[in-house]
Amino acid sequence: MSAEQVTGLSNVPAVKQINVGVLGFGGLGQAAARVIAPKQEMLWVAAADQKGYAYDAEGLDPISCSKIYQSQGSLGYLEPYGTLSNSSIEELISKASVDGYFLALPNLPNTFMADVARAFIASGWQGVLVDAMKRTSAVEQLLQLKDELQQAGITYMTGCGATPGLLTAAAALAAQSYTEVHSVKITFGVGIANWEAYRATIREDIAHLPGYDVERARAMTDAEVEALLDQTNGIITLENMEHADDVMLELAGICPRDRVTVGGVVDTRNPKKPLSTNVKVTGRTFEGKISTHTFTLGDETSMAANVCGPAFGYLKAGVTLHRRGIYGLFTAAEIMPQFVQ
Structure with a gap:
């Protein structure tokens, strides 16, 4: 990033409403949906789990989504916005209009998050990705994709939870x-x-x-x-x-x-x-x-609060960078998060 780009950040107008998606809807994904709900600058419109996904351009309801997931095991059962699928992430990427995704996914196996990044690159999607990964070796795998992410027009913020983050x-x-x-x-x-x-x-x-x-x-x-x-x-x-x-x-x-x-x-x-x-x-x-x-x-702050709050702060910062044409891989130690109002 050039000095002109860095100093120019202060001149960027306030970020308009950001459409966000959450990949993974276990405990962390459900908490993420609750964190976004009261925000004015972000609208939660998309989510995926292993068996399906849900998308509503007008915004999903975290309470009804959590009830469906906990009772039936997948957001794919959410009427009328859910779709059952064995390729939920790929289908959601192609269908949904989303500015940025929080990858609330388990990095199991240790190559999984890098594989997800490759899927986004291959899809032609452009936007912001944020993860809350833990392991050094997993982040190092993403570092190897830095040039590919930049060429794909993706701004990827890694290690943006509590620790790392x-x-x-x-x-x-x-x-x-x-x-x-x-x-x-x-x-x-x-x-x-x-x-x-x-x-x-x-x-x-x-x-x-x-x-x-x-x-x-x-x-x-x-x-x-x-x-x-x-x-x-x-x-x-x-x-x-x-x-x-x-x-x-x-x-x-x-x-x-x-x-x-x-x-x-x-x-x-x-x-x-x-x-x-x-x-x-x-x-x-x-x-x-x-x-x-x-x-x-x-x-008094929970693990979920200390992971999801920073993740969306970094997602907002990532959107600011992305809208200025700054793509590639960044970490939580390089970029300041922006508070989501």
């Missing part, structure tokens, strides 16, 4: 006080009343446990997940995770990736957070002083 951006800001950043330590606490509301997310977390990987976690039955959680009283403790905060901060020139660590605790049986989510950035100032900045999220 909100906390990565906070670390990038906190780093400005320092001449050298010595460490970035992200610690998260997540509390959910019932793991089944976030099955894919919990499986992705299990994949980070010692002795597990993405394929093993993906293959686990619900009963096997339950058995594992019974052994830990519903608690998942994660350390030194493969989290894309590292590559994102390295790409932004903040610090080498080996100075970034991510870990946390997930309680799958209690909505109260087991610990406060925070990021600590330690560095040396130009005066030679060693100091630590700490940014802590309020315990």
